[in-house]
Amino acid sequence: DAGVIQSPRHEVTEMGQEVTLRCKPISGHNSLFWYRQTMMRGLELLIYFNNNVPIDDSGMPEDRFSAKMPNASFSTLKIQPSEPRDSAVYFCASRGVGTSGGSSYNEQFFGPGTRLTVL
């Protein structure tokens, strides 16, 4: 399996432009998560989906951010309009269920991230 795939890996844009980040989860995983990582704020969960339905979007910073998951194999995170404070690394993760010693647990697999720079 190729793992979680994110594109682009790097994005440089100017303030006010629309930015779209893309994610392809691992086949068979039915939960998908979007995170943002910065030096100042660390790792933040923005939104997550289960079976393509948004479960918790309380981490989405403001209305400029939106996320969709039109099918089980694709998700987008859009920022419109972008601002310099949106500069960060954005990670997508998908989740499968594993078992250990008779107990089940949720294991998240992270993509390599998209480094966004807004000038």
Place this chain on the structure above:
Amino acid sequence: GDSVTQMEGPVTLSEEAFLTINCTYTATGYPSLFWYVQYPGEGLQLLLKATKADDKGSNKGFEATYRKETTSFHLEKGSVQVSDSAVYFCALSYGGATNKLIFGTGTLLAVQP
């Protein structure tokens, strides 16, 4: 609510030194506990896990034991290498399709030759 607290970094060690990164948690139920590692320029990877009290997770020479009595899941390694330099995240999660991982703030480990 549930939360994870880990020691502040950075932690700087010489090669072959003993490593401990402390992690404590607050939970209303009985979660699974995890350590994730993030190498420079990469996403997070699962390092080890424990699904119930007294379980010991281990991988790549790292170990952590799920201690319910002290609500802790400290990460240890007997002899670190330069290649272990990374950010380590402690996390908890409940089972179930709609539950999320709750992460600590991460601890940067720098191992010097």
